[in-house]
Amino acid sequence: MDDTIGIAVTGASGRMGQMLIRTIAETKGVHLSAAIERKGHDWVGQDAGQAMGGAANGVVVTDDAAQAIASADVVIDFTAPEATLAFSALCADAGVAHVIGTTGMTDAQIAELQPASQSCAIVRAGNMSLGVNLLVQLTKRVAAALDEDFDIEVIEAHHHHKVDAPSGTALMLGEAAAEGRGVALNDVRDSGRDGITGARKRGDIGFSAIRGGDIVGEHDVMFAGPGERIVLRHMATDRVLFARGAIRAAKWTQGKAPGAYDMMDVLGLND
Ligand SMILES: NC(=O)C1=CN([C@@H]2O[C@H](COP(=O)(O)OP(=O)(O)OC[C@H]3O[C@@H](n4cnc5c(N)ncnc54)[C@H](O)[C@@H]3O)[C@@H](O)[C@H]2O)C=CC1
Numbered sequence: 001m002d003d004t005i006g007i008a009v010t011g012a013s014g015r016m017g018q019m020l021i022r023t024i025a026e027t028k029g030v031h032l033s034a035a036i037e038r039k040g041h042d043w044v045g046q047d048a049g050q051a052m053g054g055a056a057n058g059v060v061v062t063d064d065a066a067q068a069i070a071s072a073d074v075v076i077d078f079t080a081p082e083a084t085l086a087f088s089a090l091c092a093d094a095g096v097a098h099v100i101g102t103t104g105m106t107d108a109q110i111a112e113l114q115p116a117s118q119s120c121a122i123v124r125a126g127n128m129s130l131g132v133n134l135l136v137q138l139t140k141r142v143a144a145a146l147d148e149d150f151d152i153e154v155i156e157a158h159h160h161h162k163v164d165a166p167s168g169t170a171l172m173l174g175e176a177a178a179e180g181r182g183v184a185l186n187d188v189r190d191s192g193r194d195g196i197t198g199a200r201k202r203g204d205i206g207f208s209a210i211r212g213g214d215i216v217g218e219h220d221v222m223f224a225g226p227g228e229r230i231v232l233r234h235m236a237t238d239r240v241l242f243a244r245g246a247i248r249a250a251k252w253t254q255g256k257a258p259g260a261y262d263m264m265d266v267l268g269l270n271d
């Protein structure tokens with residue numbers, strides 16, 4: 001009987017799912033209790049370690065998410081918005097903590113998570129790394145210190161498989177910049193420029209997304225002012241960074257009251 005924290009990983013075959021399975025195996029105090037994939041996926045029924053091309057790890061990939069979640073201590077979920085909403089309902093039913101890394105959720109989908117947070121601890125963040133969460137705080141401080149003579153642009157680059165833009169991290173950084181300025185991001189957000197856009201509107205926060213190759217994740221926040229530019233930058237070079245952050249969050253949830261939390265809570269970075 002393993003008395004360490006049992007983690008169920010959703011989207012087991014995905015880039016983050018596989019990284020999580022490997023990282024959980026290397027982390028003290030946790031074990032992989034289940035590997036979940038969608039119905040019809042060819043990994044279902046196979047040993048997760050072998051499906052990843054390595055040694056057997058004794059965990060058979062399942063499509064029975066309800067059963068797998070009910071017998072876990074915590075779920076780590078890097079999948080897709082619709083799937084995350086379904087997993088959220090299962091976590092709430094089972095009273096099992098839910099660590100969400102999935103990005104690309106609409107405001108309405110994020111609001112749909114709220115009822116589940118009455119029944120279980122939810123940690124959701126568009127980026128689980130310490131570095132990005134520090135950058136979020138720096139962005140807020142710099143934005144608060146500068147006036148609208150400084151145009152704020154968030155520039156992000158990711159691998160060519162990524163399906164959502166702007167990235168979850170870019171939106172966190174944009175939110176931080178807007179908060180620093182005392183405005184709502186939705187009132188000043190400018191993403192997807194193309195064609196005759198007109199001149200830049202003073203006070204807007206712009207977003208640009210680059211997609212190419214195997215870029216893990218790069219984010220710049222540029223403050224472009226008269227005669228000078230400040231650029232805050234984070235570069236992720238290995239997905240293990242996100243997996244370690246998610247496992248840290250999973251450990252942190254144990255014994256926590258139901259509620260909606262983020263990585264600032266986990267890392268103790270709240271002002
Ligand atoms: N918050 C963070 O620190 C990070 C967040 N991400 C986000 O995590 C998500 C996944 O990223 P990747 O692993 O690169 O994608 P991926 O496409 O490699 O993997 C997604 C996985 O989700 C599974 N999936 C999709 N729909 C499902 C469903 N209905 N039921 C069960 N499984 C389902 C797929 O089969 C696949 O295994 C994305 O939203 C990405 O932006 C990625 C890296 C870091």
Ligand SMILES: O=C(O)C1=N[C@H](C(=O)O)C[C@H](O)C1
Nearest residue numbers: 103126127162167168169217
């Ligand atoms: O899809 C990815 O890969 C990543 N997604 C997250 C995001 O949308 O910001 C985090 C990281 O940049 C990698």
